Amino acid sequence: MDMFFGLAVSAILLGCTYTLVAIGFSLFFGVMDVVVFCCGDIAIFGSFAIMGAYVVSQSAGLFGIFPFWVCVTLLILIGAVFCAAWGLITHQLSIKPFQNSSELMPLLSTIAMGTVIKEVLGLLFKPVVNTISTAFDSESAVTVVSGRNPQGFPSLLLPGGTVDARHLVIIAITAVLLFLLFLFLNKTKIGMSMQAISQNKELSLMTGINVSRVIIITFLIGGVMLAISGFLVGSYQKLMSFDDGAMYGAKGFSAAVVGGLRNTWGAVIGGMLLAFVEVFVSGYIPRGTAYSSIVAFVIVVIFIVFKPDGIIGDKSVEKV
Amino acid sequence: MSRKLKLLCVFLLSLFVAGLMIGDSSVEAAESVVKIGFLGPITGSDAAEGAAARNAFMLAISEANKSGEFPFKIEVIEVDDQSTENVAVAGAQEIVSESGVVAASGFWNSGPAAASIPVFKEAEIPLLIWGAIRESLTNEENVPYITRSAPTDKQENIPLAIKVLDEMAYKDWFIVSDVSSYGSGNFNAFKAELSARKITPLGEEQVPEDTTDLNAVVQKIKASGAKAVYCGSTVAIGSQLKRQLFEGGVKDILFCGISGMKTEDFLKIGAESAEGTLVVSPGVILEDTPEGSNFIKLYNSQGYSEPIGAFTPYAYEAALIIINALRACGEKPTAEAMVKAILDSKTTGIMGTTTFNKIGQTENVAAYLNVVQDGKWVPLEKSEYRQGGKLTFGGR
Numbered sequence: 112m113d114m115f116f117g118l119a120v121s122a123i124l125l126g127c128t129y130t131l132v133a134i135g136f137s138l139f140f141g142v143m144d145v146v147v148f149c150c151g152d153i154a155i156f157g158s159f160a161i162m163g164a165y166v167v168s169q170s171a172g173l174f175g176i177f178p179f180w181v182c183v184t185l186l187i188l189i190g191a192v193f194c195a196a197w198g199l200i201t202h203q204l205s206i207k208p209f210q211n212s213s214e215l216m217p218l219l220s221t222i223a224m225g226t227v228i229k230e231v232l233g234l235l236f237k238p239v240v241n242t243i244s245t246a247f248d249s250e251s252a253v254t255v256v257s258g259r260n261p262q263g264f265p266s267l268l269l270p271g272g273t274v275d276a277r278h279l280v281i282i283a284i285t286a287v288l289l290f291l292l293f294l295f296l297n298k299t300k301i302g303m304s305m306q307a308i309s310q311n312k313e314l315s316l317m318t319g320i321n322v323s324r325v326i327i328i329t330f331l332i333g334g335v336m337l338a339i340s341g342f343l344v345g346s347y348q349k350l351m352s353f354d355d356g357a358m359y360g361a362k363g364f365s366a367a368v369v370g371g372l373r374n375t376w377g378a379v380i381g382g383m384l385l386a387f388v389e390v391f392v393s394g395y396i397p398r399g400t401a402y403s404s405i406v407a408f409v410i411v412v413i414f415i416v417f418k419p420d421g422i423i424g425d426k427s428v429e430k431v
Numbered sequence: 432m433s434r435k436l437k438l439l440c441v442f443l444l445s446l447f448v449a450g451l452m453i454g455d456s457s458v459e460a461a462e463s464v465v466k467i468g469f470l471g472p473i474t475g476s477d478a479a480e481g482a483a484a485r486n487a488f489m490l491a492i493s494e495a496n497k498s499g500e501f502p503f504k505i506e507v508i509e510v511d512d513q514s515t516e517n518v519a520v521a522g523a524q525e526i527v528s529e530s531g532v533v534a535a536s537g538f539w540n541s542g543p544a545a546a547s548i549p550v551f552k553e554a555e556i557p558l559l560i561w562g563a564i565r566e567s568l569t570n571e572e573n574v575p576y577i578t579r580s581a582p583t584d585k586q587e588n589i590p591l592a593i594k595v596l597d598e599m600a601y602k603d604w605f606i607v608s609d610v611s612s613y614g615s616g617n618f619n620a621f622k623a624e625l626s627a628r629k630i631t632p633l634g635e636e637q638v639p640e641d642t643t644d645l646n647a648v649v650q651k652i653k654a655s656g657a658k659a660v661y662c663g664s665t666v667a668i669g670s671q672l673k674r675q676l677f678e679g680g681v682k683d684i685l686f687c688g689i690s691g692m693k694t695e696d697f698l699k700i701g702a703e704s705a706e707g708t709l710v711v712s713p714g715v716i717l718e719d720t721p722e723g724s725n726f727i728k729l730y731n732s733q734g735y736s737e738p739i740g741a742f743t744p745y746a747y748e749a750a751l752i753i754i755n756a757l758r759a760c761g762e763k764p765t766a767e768a769m770v771k772a773i774l775d776s777k778t779t780g781i782m783g784t785t786t787f788n789k790i791g792q793t794e795n796v797a798a799y800l801n802v803v804q805d806g807k808w809v810p811l812e813k814s815e816y817r818q819g820g821k822l823t824f825g826g827r
Contacts, residue, residue: 114654117679121646233474256736259474259513261667263700274678348643350671350700352476358641393636393647400638400648401610 114394122390123383124278124347127285130382131340132363133370134292135333137378140367141309142329145206145217149225150337151360153197156228157341158264158351160193161186163240163255165265170244170252183267190338197228198334202326225356232353233259261352264345281343288339289379296375301328309373365411371421380422385410463503465764467492467753468526470519470537470547471562471746473511476640476667479694480539483737484562484746485509487730488536491750494729495757502762505754508532512543519543520550527554534559534756534769536749539742541565541612552576557770561749562742564713565616569792575774578791580752581745582713582798584616585623587689588663590798591711592624594811595659595687601826604632605657607648607672609640609664617663617689633657638668645672649679658826660684665691669708670700677704683825685709690741698806707824708803709811712741714782715797716810722781744781751780 135150164186168174174182205224209216236258245252255262269277296302304325307315316322344359345351362385363378370381389407393400414421469488472481492505508529510522519538526535527550535551538544539562551558552573560568560579564587569579595601606621608614618637625632633655636648645668652660660676662669669692676684687709698705717723717739726747730739756772757764764772778785785795800811804822815822 114650117650117653118647121644121650124646125644257474257478260478261476261696261700263696348671349674350643350667352641352667355641355643390644390647394650397634398636400636400642400645403647404639 118390118394119387120278122387124281125390126383126386127281128340128344128347128359129362129366129386130285130379131288131336131343132359133366133378133382134289134375135337135340136364136367137370137372137375138305138329138333138336141373141375142305142326143206143217144312145214146221146364146372147201147206147333148218148221148360148364149197149201149205149228149356150333150363151358152225152228152356153194153201153334154337154341154344154359154363155351155353155356156197156232157190157194157338158345159232159236159258159262159341159353160338161190161267161342161345162262162264162351163236164189165267166240166253166255167243167247170247172247179270186267187339187342190342191335194338194341195331195334198330198337199327200224202330225360229354229356233257236353258353261350264349264351266346267342268346277346281347284339284343288336292336292375295332301325305329362407365408367421368411369414369421371423374421374423377421377423384422464506464531465501465503465757466506466508466529466532468508468510468523468529468532468535468537468556470510470512470522470526470535470543471539472514472543473509475511475513475515477514477539477665477691479666479696479737480562480691480740480742481511481514483735483740483743484539486733486735486737487739487743487747488561488750490730490733491747491754495750495754501757505757510537512538512540512547514540514543516543516546519547523547523550527551527556532556533760533764533766534753534773536561536746536753538563541568541616544568545612548573548577554766555770556766557773559749559752559773561746563613565612566620569790571790574789574791575770578773578787578793580749580785580793580795581742582796583792584613584620584689586796587711587713587798588617588620588624591687591689591709591800592621592628594800595661595685595709596624596628596630599685599824601659601685602630603656603658603826604630604661605634605636605652605655605659606632606661607636607638607664607668608662609642609668610637611640611664613691614640614664614668617691621661621663640668642668643671645675646679648672649675649681652676652684653679653681658684660686662686662688662692664688666694666697666700670697670705673697673701673708674704685824685826693741693801693808695738695740698803698808701803705803705806707816707822709816709824710801711798712801713798714741714744716799717744717781720781726781748778748780748782748785752776752778752785 132150132154139147201224205220206217241254268280304320366381366385367378371377385407389403392403392406471484473485492507496505508526512519512522534557536559538560541563544563558577562581564584566583566585608618634651669688673686690712693710693712717727755778756769756776759772760768774787783795785793788794801808802811802814802816804814
């Protein structure tokens with residue numbers, strides 16, 4: 112029973128990390144009808160931005176001036192700014208130019224954008240962070256290793272607390288984010304406009320919704336969500352690599368497909384389902400860890416073949 | 432001065448400068464150059480080992496160039512294989528296609544090494560492996576082109592097995608590795624040691640190399656009641672597993688493994704959970720020999736940001752073996768001559784005297800154990816974890 116409980120907790124935590132990336136996919140697909148494949152890379156960029164900002168703020172002595180929680184909030188905000196910027200760049204360079212092309216074009220160009228984001232991280236993380244860091248105090252400055260190397264994520268979530276408490280905070284932050292997203296999508300004009308576009312873009316245009324503005328806001332909000340996702344992934348895994356984005360992107364996309372690509376709650380259900388499958392296959396099948404991802408992706412393929420709209424996705428009907 | 436005269440002066444000056452430059456380059460072209468390839472994971476998940484090895488290799492070559500002993504300059508073509516097979520093969524092709532290359536040394540990861548070996552064999556350029564330990568890399572088919580100065584996975588695991596299975600007598604084991612050839616090689620080598628002592632592990636798991644969440648494995652270890660965990664993997668998996676075991680409450684346990692974990696990154700990522708980790712390192716304790724101590728001083732005086740790793744001395748030694756072979760080949764070394772010169776070489780370096788057996792494998796095999804004590808790697812016999820010391824390993 113202990114093992115079952117332990118595995119369940121691990122699955123929920125892993126599910127939280129998948130869910131937030133999956134929500135990014137759902138938001139973008141809902142509004143744009145485009146699978147933005149670089150969501151995972153944007154999230155990982157966010158976690159690296161937070162790590163870089165942490166190193167710089169340590170060199171600048173910010174942690175001694177402001178309370179710890181203020182500094183951490185600032186770091187997450189910096190990560191959010193970077194992720195939102197990547198969201199906008201992705202929209203402007205990888206999606207907008209292909210609006211009237213085949214739907215494969217934006218899909219491919221967002222995969223390419225993922226590679227750009229990853230390589231920018233690998234190439235520029237060290238020189239940029241170390242240049243800023245040493246500008247404050249060249250002798251006692253904290254520095255980072257090459258962006259292509261694994262990086263230990265700093266303890267920014269309850270650094271003095273127990274592991275269980277830290278895990279509870281990760282689950283709580285995910286739940287609060289989901290609640291805020293629910294409020295935003297259902298109680299604000301912009302949120303409802305996003306839902307309207309997701310359901311019927313042409314009709315939304317006819318009712319006077321400024322679709323371009325809503326799309327840009329969606330990318331901004333999606334970027335912020337991905338930054339927080341990157342923060343939670345880093346706080347949970349503690350070890351980040353610049354190319355983790357592809358794995359998180361694949362898992363996030365799979366979760367969104369299983370749950371229902373257009374539905375934000377589908378992303379939650381899909382993320383949790385994938386995580387539970389992976390963790391329980393690892394836990395209960397001898398030498399199962401090697402196969403856990405394979406089993407998870409087989410489930411995704413089954414969904415694509417037999418229930419392409421996902422668990423709670425809307426059934427799309429096309430009239431000829 | 433008229434405009435025409437000015438133009439003439441500028442033209443003549445240009446010719447003069449151009450002539451100087453041509454003359455200068457012809458002087459450079461006259462200098463004889465011998466090229467050596469170096470391959471390793473300079474970036475990526477194994478960069479801690481690869482970058483330090485690159486530093487040591489370049490250091491030895493630089494010392495040889497400075498000595499003035501050779502009538503040519505030794506140039507190194509450096510390739511970052513990123514621990515990836517296709518990148519390694521592309522790098523190997525880059526090296527063999529360069530004119531003037533007479534030998535190469537490479538690889539910390541066995542997968543990239545195995546994938547690149549055919550490239551060197553086909554080009555008939557000798558490859559001296561400094562860090563990849565899969566046993567099958569050196570064999571009768573690959574000799575004389577492929578030699579290795581590092582020990583094999585089997586040779587590395589034997590001293591660890593003797594310590595933890597025979598001397599410390601741990602019986603309840605859970606063995607973990609990644610699915611890479613490095614991980615699988617170690618997994619099988621240690622499992623063979625267990626089998627030889629009629630011990631069946633309570634559990635075993637092989638995880639994909641990019642796994643970051645090992646909590647399911649932690650739960651399995653917890654449920655198995657294992658008193659000792661063997662991790663035959665590199666720092667990425669090893670440090671994550673140790674940390675997640677610690678955070679999952681599995682603290683009273685022996686955690687041991689292979690040299691791939693003996694890096695500064697393991698200490699950083701593992702933090703307090705790293706304490707008491709036991710790993711085997713190839714080679715000798717450098718501080719205990721004058722040659723080793725001199726190497727430490729020399730390396731540390733260069734201001735490298737990467738500290739000496741488990742295989743850094745092997746990369747330095749590989750460079751010394753190549754330099755020794757160059758010496759044997761005289762004024763105009765060729766790849767053909769270097770094949771024989773490396774295989775027949777007898778090089779006394781910082782870890783004793785290296786010679787190769789009939790399949791190109793080093794006959795200089797040595798290993799020692801290290802433990803993490805107070806956030807540092809310490810040779811077991813010099814630590815408080817030694818027999819009779821103040822500290823004891825978990826799981827007793």
